[in-house]
Amino acid sequence: MLVMQVTILIFVAIAGGxxxxxRNPLNQVxxxxxFGLLLALMFFIFQAPDVAFSQIVVGAVVIPLMVLxxxxxxxxxxxxxxxxA
Amino acid sequence: MTRRFRNLFFLASAAGFAVFYLWGLHLLPxxxxxxxxxxxVLNALSVYERHATDVITAVxxxxxxxxxxxxxxxxxxxxxxxxxxxxxxxxxxxxxPPLDLARDRLAPPTSDAVRVAGLALLLPIVVxxxxxxxxxxxxxxxxxxxGVILASAPLIIYLCGDYENFKRITSHVLTxxxxxxxxGGYAVTGLISFIFGYKYLQNFIPLGQTGDVxxxxxxxxxxxxxxxxxxxxxxxxxxxxFKQTLVxxxxxxxxxxxxx
Numbered sequence: 001m002l003v004m005q006v007t008i009l010i011f012v013a014i015a016g017g018x019x020x021x022x023r024n025p026l027n028q029v030x031x032x033x034x035f036g037l038l039l040a041l042m043f044f045i046f047q048a049p050d051v052a053f054s055q056i057v058v059g060a061v062v063i064p065l066m067v068l069x070x071x072x073x074x075x076x077x078x079x080x081x082x083x084x085a
Numbered sequence: 086m087t088r089r090f091r092n093l094f095f096l097a098s099a100a101g102f103a104v105f106y107l108w109g110l111h112l113l114p115x116x117x118x119x120x121x122x123x124x125x126v127l128n129a130l131s132v133y134e135r136h137a138t139d140v141i142t143a144v145x146x147x148x149x150x151x152x153x154x155x156x157x158x159x160x161x162x163x164x165x166x167x168x169x170x171x172x173x174x175x176x177x178x179x180x181x182p183p184l185d186l187a188r189d190r191l192a193p194p195t196s197d198a199v200r201v202a203g204l205a206l207l208l209p210i211v212v213x214x215x216x217x218x219x220x221x222x223x224x225x226x227x228x229x230x231x232g233v234i235l236a237s238a239p240l241i242i243y244l245c246g247d248y249e250n251f252k253r254i255t256s257h258v259l260t261x262x263x264x265x266x267x268x269g270g271y272a273v274t275g276l277i278s279f280i281f282g283y284k285y286l287q288n289f290i291p292l293g294q295t296g297d298v299x300x301x302x303x304x305x306x307x308x309x310x311x312x313x314x315x316x317x318x319x320x321x322x323x324x325x326x327f328k329q330t331l332v333x334x335x336x337x338x339x340x341x342x343x344x345x
Contacts, residue, residue, distance in 0.1 A: 050141045053217065053230035057237050062319060065240065069330040 008042045025071055029064045036060035136292040137222040137301040145227065146307040150286040154271055157311060161268045164318040171325040177333040195245060203245040211238050218312035222301035228311025235312065236319035248331050251323075260321040267314025271307055278303075 015035040022028040036059025043052035114120045127140055127148065137143035145153045173179075214235035221227030243251040275286035283289055290302035299305060 049225035050139075050227065050230060053226055054233050057233035061237055061240060062233070062323075065323070066326055069326045073330045 004045050008038070008045050012038050012042050025067075029067050029071070032067070033060050033064040036063065132295060135222075135288065135301055135304060136295040137304055138296065139222055139224055139227070141225070142221040142227040142308060143301070143304060146221070146304045146311070147286075147288055147301075150275070150303075150307065153307075153311075154275065154286070157268055157271055157314060160315065160318055161264065164264065164322050167322055168325050171329040173328070173333055179332055195247075200245045203241045207238060207241050207245075210234060210241065214238070214312075214316070218309055219298055219305070221308035222304045223296060223298070228308040228313075229315050231308075232312040232315025233319060235316040236323075239320055240323065243327075248327055251327065255320055255324055257321070257324055260317040260324065263313050263317035264321060267310045267312070267317060270310040271314070274303055274307055274310065 012035070015031065015038050019028060019031040019035050022031050036055065039059055040052045040055040043049070043055055119125070127144060131137055131140045131143040131148075135143045135147055137147070214231050214237075216231070217226035217234055218228055218231030221231070239251055239255050242254055278285055278287045278289050281287075281289045286303070288302040288304070290306065292302045293300035
């Protein structure tokens with residue numbers, strides 16, 4: 001059990017760091033989604049399945065999707081500015 | 086603010102934070118050594134007092150039901166706020182699908198693997214979501230967890246198909262009503278307690294057989310209402326995001342592929 005806990009903590013630390021140090025927002029969203037999934041696994045291993053359930057959906061699906069849609073919106077705006085110029 | 090000053094400011098703040106952080110960590114109880122009495126008391130009593138085998142849901146929806154009511158309204162308010170920001174504004178206009186300039190080149194369809202996996206998962210997800218909502222007092226889960234699981238079902242439809250499919254199975258008005266009924270129902274459940282001469286949100290429904298789906302009294306009812314509110318709230322949030330991103334345009338703001 002302790003081995004699993006330490007392993008998942010290390011994975012979460014690596015994934016969290018990777019998300020922070022990724023510069024490209026699109027790659028960052030993909031990393032964030034994976035990080036959310038790892039966090040859910042961590043909650044599960046630390047015996048908090050109630051939190052893990054909501055984390056799977058909120059952290060791995062809903063938040064990345066919201067960021068992704070915002071990126072699409074920003075990109076279309078940039079594109080139209082470029083077209084005007 | 087020069088770069089040098091900024092770096093110094095950051096280093097000083099980080100050092101200060103590190104000191105207090107380590108101090109705080111030092112005073113924490115050891116890993117796996119729970120010091121407080123409340124958790125142990127609730128673990129021992131909740132099955133007897135509330136006929137609920139999932140202590141966490143019993144705590145959330147009964148022992149500290151009023152706190153959860155506040156949390157529910159945090160979600161309600163943030164969904165409302167996001168909707169307000171993403172609403173259709175005066176100078177937004179709804180746009181037809183962009184003119185297809187390259188009819189011979191079709192957009193890549195969603196891969197068969199994604200569609201098969203998504204459609205195969207869809208029904209189990211809905212069933213599991215309903216199970217999680219209704220069995221909150223028995224097994225890990227409850228209204229919030231089940232609600233978000235249920236809300237992911239329309240997202241899978243979007244993933245397998247496109248926005249048109251998503252639009253066909255969701256309704257802006259219906260999700261608004263469902264969210265309001267869920268959030269309001271929770272608050273009203275608390276008021277009904279007064280009729281029985283109890284305190285706000287005190288359990289007034291017969292507790293039933295431990296292990297039964299309809300056990301736990303108001304815990305099951307509040308769990309179902311929360312599930313309704315959360316599922317509808319998340320779907321409503323997604324509807325607004327999709328509309329603002331994929332449908333509404335500012336005048337002069339065009340999709341990239343039209344002029345390219």
